[in-house]
Amino acid sequence: MNFRKISLLFLICIALVLAACGGAGEEPTEAPAVDVEETGGEETGGEETGAEEPVEEVADVSCSGIASGQTIEMWSPLTGPDGDEMTALAQRYSSENEFGITVNHVPQPEYVQKLNASAAANQLPALTVARVINVAELAERNVIHPFSDEVLALIGENLEGEFPENVWTAGSYEGERYSIPLDIHTLVMYYNKELFAEAGVPEPGTEPMSREEFEQALEQLDAAGITPVAIGTNFQAETLFQTFIQQYGGELTNEEGTEATFGTEAAAQALTYVNDLKQQYSPEISGAGDPEVAVFKQGDAAIVFHGPWHISDLQQLDFVGFAPLPQVGDEYAVWAGSHQLALTTDDPAQQAAAACWIGWLSENSVEWAKAGQIPARTDVRESAELQEVAAPIAAIAAGADEAVILPQVPELEGALWGEFGPVVNAVLMGEQDDVQAALEEASSRSQQIIDENQQRYEG
8 A cells, every 4th residue: 555545544544533532512523435446556535535635656766766677779870899899888787787777789870860760750769879069950859858857866966077168068958968978089199109219209298299399390200201290181181170270269160159250360370281281291192081091000101190080990000109189379279079978768767777877887988998089077087097998098188178079059060061171172182272262251151051050940
């Protein structure tokens, strides 16, 4: 018998006692008739009796409560070695947690399209790993759902204080928390330790090289007959462009992400710097497939800048070292992305189980560093264990606080990259001489797309 039934029967008994023991000269008080009927655990009565109103039972939102025994599915865009690492972590949690929660990791190469299609068919998983650039779009389409305070509490206390502000802010959209940061993936400066030693250049440390140190290293390498740096086109050049805009004091957009702002002098300086490096040291490298990394891997260049997804491959080579990008402008900044964890279900038990898994994964994200990702949690990133588990990540982790992440606006990256990307490539291929004018025109086109996107999502 539950609490509500006990309370009601208790009141009936009190009424009967009072009726039997009425004072002298008083008319006995007749107990009101009450009809208590059990129907699916509900009570129904006749006239009002003054009894307490039925109280809704509150679910035990905890890992040992409604989350216990749940099996949840998590989708992700992690399809390479990083996907294998995530699957291993999910299997470890499933076997070790005391609540009987099972997590199945399912890689989805085209995960945004898959999520959208599954949302339409009402066949979404419990949660997904989302690229930070997709959070606003997925929220607008109601594919991912906000975290309630109860569910956030399962993940941890004072979560905001656990992450760098730039990465934490990126998981919020229109005043609600839609995702929890898992990692930060910045550009890496890969360098050839043997070629540095041959040219008498000191190896970089965990702090960014200054412009003077960087350019002096290039000069010494060049004087020794070594190709100092491999600069290609496409993704590498476009992310270097974004990095150096920030370092020169400019921005791709305003703070709200509503205005394209890369048609500026700072942007022209950034692209010119990238182009100067390329024309001086590796004018012949271009095309898709990261040919600049292949040149570095073959030992034909001393430095290459690229994403951390190359770490797992390049760390197999004894001559490869890892360092943060140099600072060539007045302020340090580096292009970055982030994987974030988001709910794709409204089911309370599934949400609770997902939160228990997210909390464990975040606290143990030093293991995720093996996948070539910088843990988003500050305490994990600054721990001595990171050096033991993933030394290459420890070497570049200091740049996480200055990671350049776009404002959370639906489809903003496409509106920007689709316009400045062709300009970057045209300049580096010698097909565009007026850098400033080309960037101004591209910025205007991006603005038009941003405005159209805003009208579409607000319409």
